Amino acid sequence: MAFDIDLIKKVYEQLPGKVEAARKLLGRPLTLAEKTLYSHVHDALTTAYSRGKDYVNFSPDRVAMQDATAQMALLQFSTCGRSKVAVPSTVHCDHLIQAKVGAKEDLATAVDVNKEVYDFLGSISDKYGIGFWRAGAGIIHQVVLENYAFPGGMMIGTDSHTPNAGGLGMIAIGVGGADAVDVMAGLPWELKMPKLIGVKLTGKMSGWTSAKDIILKVAGILTVKGGTGAIVEYFGEGAESLSCTGKATICNMGAEIGATCSMFAYDPKMAEYLKGTSRADVAELADKVKDSLRSDIEVYNDPHIFYDQLIEINLSELEPYVNGPFTPDLATPISEMAAAVKEHGWPDAVEVALIGSCTNSSYEDISRSAFIAKNAMAKGLSCKSEFNITPGSELVRFTIARDGMLDTFDQMGGVVMANACGPCIGQWARHVADPAKKNTIVTSFNRNFAKRNDGLSSTHAFVASPEIVTAFAIAGSLSFNPLKDTLKNAAGEDVMLDEPQGYEMPPRGYEVEDAGYTAPAEDGSKVQVVVKADSSRLQLLEPFAAWDGNDMLGLKLLIKAFGKCTTDHISMAGPWLKFRGHLDNISNNMLIGALNAFNMEPNKVKNQLDGSYGEVPAVQRAYKAVGIGSIVVGDENYGEGSSREHAAMEPRHLGVKVILVKSFARIHETNLKKQGMLGITFADKADYDKIQEDDVLDIVGLKTFAEGVPLTVVLHHADGSHESFQVNHTYNQQQIEWFIAGGALNVIRRNVAN
Numbered sequence: 165m166a167f168d169i170d171l172i173k174k175v176y177e178q179l180p181g182k183v184e185a186a187r188k189l190l191g192r193p194l195t196l197a198e199k200t201l202y203s204h205v206h207d208a209l210t211t212a213y214s215r216g217k218d219y220v221n222f223s224p225d226r227v228a229m230q231d232a233t234a235q236m237a238l239l240q241f242s243t244c245g246r247s248k249v250a251v252p253s254t255v256h257c258d259h260l261i262q263a264k265v266g267a268k269e270d271l272a273t274a275v276d277v278n279k280e281v282y283d284f285l286g287s288i289s290d291k292y293g294i295g296f297w298r299a300g301a302g303i304i305h306q307v308v309l310e311n312y313a314f315p316g317g318m319m320i321g322t323d324s325h326t327p328n329a330g331g332l333g334m335i336a337i338g339v340g341g342a343d344a345v346d347v348m349a350g351l352p353w354e355l356k357m358p359k360l361i362g363v364k365l366t367g368k369m370s371g372w373t374s375a376k377d378i379i380l381k382v383a384g385i386l387t388v389k390g391g392t393g394a395i396v397e398y399f400g401e402g403a404e405s406l407s408c409t410g411k412a413t414i415c416n417m418g419a420e421i422g423a424t425c426s427m428f429a430y431d432p433k434m435a436e437y438l439k440g441t442s443r444a445d446v447a448e449l450a451d452k453v454k455d456s457l458r459s460d461i462e463v464y465n466d467p468h469i470f471y472d473q474l475i476e477i478n479l480s481e482l483e484p485y486v487n488g489p490f491t492p493d494l495a496t497p498i499s500e501m502a503a504a505v506k507e508h509g510w511p512d513a514v515e516v517a518l519i520g521s522c523t524n525s526s527y528e529d530i531s532r533s534a535f536i537a538k539n540a541m542a543k544g545l546s547c548k549s550e551f552n553i554t555p556g557s558e559l560v561r562f563t564i565a566r567d568g569m570l571d572t573f574d575q576m577g578g579v580v581m582a583n584a585c586g587p588c589i590g591q592w593a594r595h596v597a598d599p600a601k602k603n604t605i606v607t608s609f610n611r612n613f614a615k616r617n618d619g620l621s622s623t624h625a626f627v628a629s630p631e632i633v634t635a636f637a638i639a640g641s642l643s644f645n646p647l648k649d650t651l652k653n654a655a656g657e658d659v660m661l662d663e664p665q666g667y668e669m670p671p672r673g674y675e676v677e678d679a680g681y682t683a684p685a686e687d688g689s690k691v692q693v694v695v696k697a698d699s700s701r702l703q704l705l706e707p708f709a710a711w712d713g714n715d716m717l718g719l720k721l722l723i724k725a726f727g728k729c730t731t732d733h734i735s736m737a738g739p740w741l742k743f744r745g746h747l748d749n750i751s752n753n754m755l756i757g758a759l760n761a762f763n764m765e766p767n768k769v770k771n772q773l774d775g776s777y778g779e780v781p782a783v784q785r786a787y788k789a790v791g792i793g794s795i796v797v798g799d800e801n802y803g804e805g806s807s808r809e810h811a812a813m814e815p816r817h818l819g820v821k822v823i824l825v826k827s828f829a830r831i832h833e834t835n836l837k838k839q840g841m842l843g844i845t846f847a848d849k850a851d852y853d854k855i856q857e858d859d860v861l862d863i864v865g866l867k868t869f870a871e872g873v874p875l876t877v878v879l880h881h882a883d884g885s886h887e888s889f890q891v892n893h894t895y896n897q898q899q900i901e902w903f904i905a906g907g908a909l910n911v912i913r914r915n916v917a918n
């Protein structure tokens with residue numbers, strides 16, 4: 165749908181030459197990631213970059229934005245002075261559709277409730293030359309995979325699961341909206357040269373194991389931080405055996421290990437998918453440059469020397485995994501699940517089983533789940549749990565409906581939700597009798613932080629393959645192991661579920677009547693974009709103030725967050741999604757999910773002005789009202805999870821000056837820098853313990869703020885004592901410029917104006 169074949173031709177024309185130049189420059193064979201990265205370096209290729217150290221300017225080929233982040237990205241873009249985007253870009257309306265009754269009704273409600281936002285996104289896309297995917301068209305990553313991803317390409321997307329496109333051999337990276345603005349404005353996009361993690365897949369999967377289990381196992385090995393700053397490259401005979409959409413599932417969930425992105429080399433499975441999704445011309449072009457779309461190391465056969473870390477997984481021995489609850493890296497093989505359920509006291513009854521989402525709603529996934537469901541019903545079994553299906557795109561939905569799979573789910577009591585994010589992002593009107601009751605849900609989604617799906621801290625969310633989720637739905641029990649356990653059917657007989665079988669590609673091909681795409685106007689200059697002054701959902705942006713040139717003195721401690729503090733804790737989704745285009749309104753959710761280390765309660769912090777306790781946004785607004793800056797202190801991997809820049813813009817808007825943590829998640833750290841915030845880390849993590857509830861802090865050394873030079877924090881305790889310690893930062897020269905200007909957008913505005 166409107167993919168740019170000329171752009172792909174141009175990339176492929178230049179690719180072999182650029183790869184050869186990079187090979188010469190590095191003086192050795194290259195991995196696939198290196199070929200793709202070096203062929204997208206913005207400036208002339210003269211430097212062999214140091215991985216994990218050097219910042220590099222890249223020229224991505226595309227930008228994709230989902231509706232919840234596109235609002236802020238495009239509000240920013242509209243202030244930068246350009247009349248059209250510089251690279252092909254798309255907007256996808258997927259996050260704002262609440263799952264409540266079923267696809268048709270929920271979509272109609274969303275179109276009504278979100279009219280103002282959809283009209284805004286549609287008209288601003290039209291104006292600036294951006295492709296627009298309407299509500300109901302599908303989830304951003306599935307739509308990108310079906311239409312835009314291409315081997316050897318590079319894209320950025322304002323969603324953390326953008327790496328899904330790695331399933332088609334693309335370097336696809338999740339970013340904040342301000343990064344998207346850079347690229348849409350025609351500026352280079354900066355990234356620290358990623359490290360490389362190799363995952364060698366040997367053997368071949370069979371039975372109940374599927375691609376999802378590879379990434380669930382990898383998450384267990386690497387943990388939620390293990391991929392930080394790295395590209396994960398999968399290779400080996402096992403990689404070749406996976407369908408293109410299976411590869412995409414693995415790359416999608418690379419976000420759960422913090423990876424910059426993940427990717428697979430171009431192979432016949434990708435060619436088959438391209439042909440099956442009306443892009444035979446792309447496959448033909450890719451075939452001509454296929455050596456540049458694969459790693460050299462397979463030729464040299466000694467991967468160790470090329471990667472910073474190497475993992476090997478034998479797919480012949482891999483069993484299904486169930487990950488969770490509350491974190492995607494707590495990986496339990498299915499054979500050990502029953503014991504783990506007992507040991508941890510996890511609720512055994514599966515109340516709701518959900519398949520689909522951007523991660524796992526391919527034709528292959530759905531056909532395998534439908535196979536299980538159909539055969540189970542033939543054996544006299546039915547569904548014990550509630551069962552929801554969220555197709556990833558209209559193309560998939562139409563095709564699986566045509567092929568009878570939705571009827572199968574319907575017969576089993578399944579409910580098909582809209583082609584949208586829905587329950588994956590808290591857009592789920594779940595009906596529960598007692599919200600406080602500990603309960604279990606299982607999804608084939610990717611993320612399972614507390615409250616993520618239904619807003620309830622009592623919900624234990626587990627992640628597994630669609631096949632295993634379907635089996636759990638039928639068994640109604642988290643302890644059920646379909647590889648060996650039997651179930652009682654209606655006649656009282658003990659029966660087993662059949663091993664799943666399915667189709668990688670639809671035997672009768674994909675089909676769709678209306679995919680849900682609207683092309684932009686050729687000339688958008690006359691298109692009006694309306695933002696009402698009294699709107700509660702959209703608000704035009706004012707530039708943030710530049711740095712005042714002084715050290716930051718007398719900052720009140722707003723909150724010392726304890727433990728996991730993801731972007732969901734910092735800027736909750738669910739009911740708050742509706743305010744994603746209104747900075748002041750959404751700021752009322754700032755850090756309301758974070759645990760205060762001094763009372764271990766969420767959203768209850770001390771107001772140092774009067775000693776009272778209040779909600780985090782309210783206390784911060786009190787500081788702002790009297791012109792006092794504040795500081796947020798956090799733990800490890802602060803800001804993990806989503807790419808939402810609201811998590812950086814809200815503190816900036818409300819007057820927080822500094823975020824001081826043990827460590828940052830990559831996208832969030834960049835988002836803070838882009839918004840002109842100061843994000844710093846403890847040089848000695850033990851200094852976190854020195855921060856007391858009534859502390860006032862100074863940040864010293866800003867007048868000589870420079871790359872690689874630490875800053876100093878001075879703590880003023882309430883008893884009158886002082887102590888100081890060193891803090892580190894990762895700002896390079898350009899990022900320091902953003903800090904000084906009050907944000908990257910102020911720098912862009914200046915540059916476009918000049």
Ligand code: F3S
Nearest residue numbers: 325521522585588589
């Ligand atoms: Fe949407 Fe969940 Fe994917 S929010 S983009 S379905 S991770």
